[in-house]
Amino acid sequence: MPKFVKIPLLILIVETAGLFQPAIAQAYLLGDFNLDCKVDYRDLQLLSNCWLNTNSMYYKNVDLNHGNSVDMVEYAILAKNWLKHGKVYPYRWVFVSNMLGSANHLEQLINIIETASKHGLNGIVLDCGIDKLDLRPVDYIPTYMRRFEKVKQTCRQYDMEIIPIGFGVGYGGDVLAYDKNLATGIPVKDALFVVENYEAHLVPDPPVQIINGGFEEYEGNRFSGYEFHDKPGEISFVDTTVFRNGKASIRFENFNGSSARVMQQVHVQPYRCYKLSCWIKTDGFRPEKGFNMIVLASDEGVLASWKFSVPSTADWRKLTMGFNSLNYNLVRVYLGTWTGEAGKLWIDDLSIDEVGLLNVLRRPGTPVTVRGEDTGTIYEEGQDFAYIEDPVLDFKFDRDPPSIRILQEGTGKIHNGERLRVSYYHGTAIGDAQVTICMSEPKVYDIWKKQFKLVHDYLAPNKYFLSMDEIRAGGSCEACKKRGLIMAKILGDCITRQVQLIRENNPNAEVFIWSDMLDPNHNAHDNYYLVEGDFTGSWKYVPADLVVVCWDYEKRSESLNFFSNHGFRTLAGAYYDDDTLDNPRGWLEALEHTQGACGIMYTTWRNKYELLADFGDLVKCVPNHE
Known part of the structure; x- marks a missing residue:
């Protein structure tokens, strides 16, 4: 077809879209076919070339009406959608976590890829375990690799780019799989151990207790010793029929969405480790994780918060959690449902x-010190006492702790009856499963270097996604303190080193990262869970070419504007397992006003992909013509 036929429509597109206005240079409008993050005459030129040469590698990108040809209709659709929809973004992705552990898992992933592509998405942010390939059983690796190659082949077939995600600190399982001692260390100072029969065991110092922990003392429906329990006689009751020990227990019912809790203040010793236990029984109780x-x-700071999955109806069972008192001598203990x-x-x-x-950590940044209480003598491991470790190290507290074995054949300095003061660092789970790793321990970066190399060797991606969200502990071990840096700089240095490790394999790699730990509107602040230090200003110490993925819906405008004003490009982490697409619609509205949005x-954490097709139709550059 003669080129002159296209001129009037080309002029219309250029004029209506304002393509030659400098202000539009960073606007990711519909039609960025050459993926240079801007829409200009080059995209129109590409469309024209594909019209004349349908064998072009870009053919599928510009066959906008899926008519198996590139013709005048494509120009009409392009013009119509520029006018109608405004910005449509080059990165339209779906998040998937799938370890490819079975043929069924592979089939599920293939279906997601096909659906995403058919509805206008062009990338899959994938956590599939390729970064930990060296930890898999040798005889399983060929099976895993066959499945992984099938995923790669399918993504090539459907023009879906794979963006590997992982390499996190807040959820540190990828590193802990190599060495659990790399968990963040929380300090215990001068815990009392007493030697008996050449073993030293902890002695509470001072003893602590829950007043009326058996719920035996009460008047009416009110229990003594507790600061409160919710709505006595309406939601909380004294039950003298159902109990585990003694003659009474506390019963909650008539919830109707209300809180049903009991709370007591407890005096503790600073920088000691404690376990809190109770027994519960249920009858038709909901929700399951309630x-x-x-x-x-x-001061209301959270020292520990665990959610437990309990059967709806079950007999008495024991639940246990652990916490460190940090620098506090008074804590508030809450149990129940919100x-x-x-x-x-x-x-x-x-x-x-x-x-x-319990959960003692053994790495260079978490030393153990054993000191004689009376003499002040610092005893030596391997000479005066055996190597100290927790062979289980599961970050839970529902088991007996290890003791200190005194070496009789050693120097003989430690005697039966001696009181020892022991200082050490322990790991802990936050929210019952989340374990943070230390950003200051060199071995962490050795592991990441290996992981990035594995990803490059088997995938060679052009984009990486750093899962650096919700870093809820850190700054408290010797490795962190010796650096003399604020937490914002420790985090910034960690991210900078991650980017450097990525670019050792691919100098041109584009790196994406969750927003919250760099966002003062979100988690980049002081007094954050168990963190010793302040994340404020962390955004000043990271590479300027990071693409920041914002995910706090309620503060989406503030977050997007913050990063845009600091020169960062942004992407929206939308959806989050709702039953409608109101969330991504809200994000699209906010992105429309954000310079540098791309x-x-x-994003689903529950493998909920029922709305994926509709999401794709919402964000893709072409309305659904099927």
Whole structure:
């Protein structure tokens, strides 16, 4: 077809879209076919070339009406959608976590890729375990690699780019799989151990207790010793029929979405490790993960918060969590539900105990010190006492701790009956499963270097996604303190080194990162969970070419504007397992007003992909013509 036929429509497109206005240079409008992050005459030229040469490698990108040809209709669709839809972004992605552990898992992933592509998405942010290939059983690797190659082949077939995600600190399982001692260390100072029969065991110092932990003392429906329990006689009751020990327990019912909790203040010793236990029984209780145990500091800071999955109906079972008192001598212990829906819940035999050496960490930045209380002598490991370790190291507290074995054949300095003061660092889970790793321990970067190399060797991606969100502990071990840096700089240095490790393999790699730890509107601030230090200003110490993926919906405009004003490109982490697409619609509205916005992602943590097709239709550059 003669070129002159296209001129009037080309002029229309250029004029209506304002393509030659400098202000539009960073606007990721519909039609960025050559993926240079701007829409200009080059995209129109590409469309023209594809019209004349349908064998072009870009043919599928510009066959906008899926008519198996490139013709005048494509120009009409392009013009119409520029006018109608405004910005449509070059990065339209879906998040998937799938370890390819079975043929069924592979089939599920293939279906997601096909659906995403058919509805206008062009990338999959994938956590599939390729970065930990060296940890898999040798005889399983060929099976895994066959599945992984099938994923790569399918993505090539459907023009879906794979963006590997991982390499996190807040959720440090990828590193802990290599060495659990790299967890963040929380300090215990001068815990008392007493030697008996050449073994030293912890002695509570001072003893701690829950007052009326057996719920035996009460008047009417009110229990003594507790600061409160919710709505006595309406939601909380004295039950003298159902109990585990003694003659009574506390029963909760009639929830109707209300809180049903009991709380007591407990005096503790600073920088000691404690475990909190209770027994519960349920009858038709909902929701399944509705039972919580929470410990708050006197200034309302969260020392520990665990959610437990409990059967709807079950007999008495023991639940245990651990916490470190940090620099506090008074804590508030809460048990119960904040979101009760139905059924009944009983609690009995609530207790608190100091524990020693549970989840003790052994790495250069977490030394163990054993000192004689009376003499001040610092005893030596391997000479005066055996190597100290927790062979289980599961970051839980529902088991007995290790003891210190005194070496009789050693120097003989430590005697039976001697009181020892022991200082060490322990790991802990936050929210019952999240374990943070230390950003200052060199071995962490050795592991990441290996992981980035594995990803490059088997995938060679042009984009990486750093899962650096919700870093809820850090700054408290010797490795961090010796650096003399604020937490914002420790985090910034960590991210900078990650980017450097990526670019050792691919100098031109584009790096994406979750926003929250760099966002003062979100988690980049002081007093954040168990972090010793302040993340404020962290955004000043990271590479300027990072693409920041914002995910706090309520503060989406503030976050997008913050990063845009600091020169960062942005992408929206949208959806989050809702039953509608109101969330991504809200993100698209905010992105429309954000300079440097370049994409949006369908983000599900529950493998909920029912709305994926509709999401693609919402964000893609062409309306659905099928």
